[in-house]
Amino acid sequence: MDDEDDWQYSLADLFDSLGLPSGAEDIEQFVTRHSILKRTIRLSDAHFWTPNQRDLFWVLREDGHYDQALDELDELLRRA
Numbered sequence: 828m829d830d831e832d833d834w835q836y837s838l839a840d841l842f843d844s845l846g847l848p849s850g851a852e853d854i855e856q857f858v859t860r861h862s863i864l865k866r867t868i869r870l871s872d873a874h875f876w877t878p879n880q881r882d883l884f885w886v887l888r889e890d891g892h893y894d895q896a897l898d899e900l901d902e903l904l905r906r907a
Contacts, residue, residue, distance in 0.1 A: 834892060841896035844887065845880050864904040870897065873904070 842849035847857065861875050871884035887893040 835895040836893050838896045838899050841893055841900060845883060858903045862904050862906055866905060870901045
């Protein structure tokens with residue numbers, strides 16, 4: 828895999844793609860507000876996503892360039 832295929836979007840890019848405010852403080856507030864996600868619930872199935880955001884998760888996972896950002900968000904939301 829060459830470097831061109833290896834790049835990843837950031838957490839801020841993920842928030843932009845989801846139509847959410849993507850500043851550092853915005854992300855921190857989102858995580859604080861929603862950080863009680865149970866381990867048994869998939870990130871894409873969390874109650875706070877809109878139907879369009881839920882659908883977008885599948886597209887972003889398939890893209891591959893959002894994997895690190897999605898994993899980071901998943902980890903942040905499960906901290907209790």
